[in-house]
Amino acid sequence: MFVRIVKMSFHLEHIATFESIFEEKKQFIRASKGCNLLELYQDKNNPEIFFTYSYWETPQDLENYRNSELFTTVWAKTKALFNDKPEAWSVDKKVSLQ
Template sequence: MFVRIVKMSLHSKFIADFQAMFDEKKSKIRNSPGCKLLELYQDKNNPEIFFTYSYWDKESDLENYRNSDFFKETWTQTKGYFNDKPEAWSVNKNVSLP
């Protein structure tokens, strides 16, 4: 399993639109084959910055999701909200203390 972290910076006028879109689509994202967890975070000091954390079984699961029509449509919509280039990382989770 690995974690995908995506940082997105949005125009403030689109924050509510982004949150509504995410709320509408979150279950479909989370139920994509291989996705084990999906979380959305908003920076406490800069409300324009959001992060998604998703846990995936295999890299091929993430790639299948990223190549889906659903992702392409969602990402196209999301890109219209950006005020800066998004950043993304795929990381291995080494330690987790519940």
């Protein structure tokens, strides 16, 4: 399993629209084959910055999602709201304490 982290920055006036898109689609994204967890974070100091964390069984599962109609539709709506280029990382989780 690995974690996909995506950093996105939005114009202030588009934050509510992004949150609405995420709320509408989050269950479908989470239900994608191989997705074990989906989380959304907002930066405490800069409300324009958001992060998604998603846990995937395999890189192929993530690629299948990224090639899906769901991703294409969500990403097209979301990227129109950006005020900066998004960044993404695929990382292996080494330690998790709860």
